[in-house]
Amino acid sequence: MESVISVKNLSKNYGAARAVNNLSFTVYKGEIFGIIGPNGAGKTTTLEILEGISVPSGGEVEVLGLVPSKQLRELNKKIGVQCQATSIQKKMKVKEALDLFSSFYEGPAQKDYLIDLLGLKEKLNVKFDDLSGGWKQRVTLALATLHEPEILFLDEPSMGLDPSARREMWSLIRLLRDRGSTIVVTTHYMEEAEQLCDRVAMIYSGQLKALNTPHELLNEGAADCLAFTSAGLSREYLLSLPGVERVENNLDEFKVYCDDQQTTAFHIFTHCQEKGIRLADFKFEKGSLDDLFVQYLEKEKIG
Numbered sequence: 480m481e482s483v484i485s486v487k488n489l490s491k492n493y494g495a496a497r498a499v500n501n502l503s504f505t506v507y508k509g510e511i512f513g514i515i516g517p518n519g520a521g522k523t524t525t526l527e528i529l530e531g532i533s534v535p536s537g538g539e540v541e542v543l544g545l546v547p548s549k550q551l552r553e554l555n556k557k558i559g560v561q562c563q564a565t566s567i568q569k570k571m572k573v574k575e576a577l578d579l580f581s582s583f584y585e586g587p588a589q590k591d592y593l594i595d596l597l598g599l600k601e602k603l604n605v606k607f608d609d610l611s612g613g614w615k616q617r618v619t620l621a622l623a624t625l626h627e628p629e630i631l632f633l634d635e636p637s638m639g640l641d642p643s644a645r646r647e648m649w650s651l652i653r654l655l656r657d658r659g660s661t662i663v664v665t666t667h668y669m670e671e672a673e674q675l676c677d678r679v680a681m682i683y684s685g686q687l688k689a690l691n692t693p694h695e696l697l698n699e700g701a702a703d704c705l706a707f708t709s710a711g712l713s714r715e716y717l718l719s720l721p722g723v724e725r726v727e728n729n730l731d732e733f734k735v736y737c738d739d740q741q742t743t744a745f746h747i748f749t750h751c752q753e754k755g756i757r758l759a760d761f762k763f764e765k766g767s768l769d770d771l772f773v774q775y776l777e778k779e780k781i782g
């Protein structure tokens with residue numbers, strides 16, 4: 480596999496605060512690489528260093544064989560960065576924005592192709608500010624892709640989109656990947672990481688906590704859970720059962736994360752039978768990346 484981004488022992492300090500702390504990873508050509516983490520984890524800072532917008536405090540970064548902080552002009556010809564919707568003039572029409580951005584690039588910009596691919600034809604004469612959130616994201620995606628970048632950087636590309644617009648956005652991102660771009664994407668949405676990304680780096684407090692395919696991350700670490708409703712069971716009782724790692728509840732709705740669903744279910748059923756406690760909507764659920772993420776955060780708090 481060809482490496483297109485190499486990050487070794489990267490750190491970034493803001494005064495005494497460490498936004499990124501000894502981070503190392505490699506991104507391979509043609510993959511959708513996700514960076515996930517809670518607010519303040521260091522996702523945007525990492526992305527900005529890769530894009531050459533921010534200078535690292537320590538470590539080594541190479542993007543397509545270039546050092547972003549020193550070779551920005553060359554890098555900008557090869558990478559695409561999705562800008563925030565707020566950075567486009569509100570009154571500018573979609574067509575005008577596409578023309579303006581195309582004029583920044585020397586080579587033949589693939590404007591017409593992108594208009595077709597992203598279905599922008601019907602919106603060309605609409606002012607940017609009159610577009611819905613989903614359409615704004617499509618336009619900023621097109622603007623970042625006009626020069627057929629080798630790597631496309633997307634910071635929270637589906638932030639604020641409804642579930643159907645989010646799915647459409649994923650399809651578009653996959654199309655761009657299938658056309659040959661490598662995609663680096665940050666996200667808060669674990670479902671997005673699970674559905675969209677080929678590999679995912681989980682970061683917390685600027686440090687890498689896990690890096691793998693979503694499937695392997697789940698196999699390695701995510702606890703499965705039992706979900707049910709019961710007015711007669713307490714959180715304390717459930718936490719006292721062997722093999723139970725965590726209990727989430729909202730009034731009488733419970734999620735019990737455990738290492739062996741069968742055994743834990745057996746304990747709960749036996750207890751409820753003996754005490755005459757009613758259980759409803761009992762389900763065996765697979766762990767998700769969301770669950771895995773909460774597990775990491777809880778371990779971190781305890782540690």
Ligand SMILES: Nc1ncnc2c1ncn2[C@@H]1O[C@H](COP(=O)(O)OP(=O)(O)OP(=O)(O)O)[C@@H](O)[C@H]1O
Nearest residue numbers: 493496497498516517518519520521522523524525
């Ligand atoms: N320009 C700056 N000056 C000082 N501190 C900063 C600056 N930019 C980021 N930070 C701090 O660095 C840490 C990482 O911020 P960053 O924006 O990279 O996190 P993030 O994972 O992208 O968060 P979010 O999901 O909220 O966007 C935070 O504690 C943040 O407050």
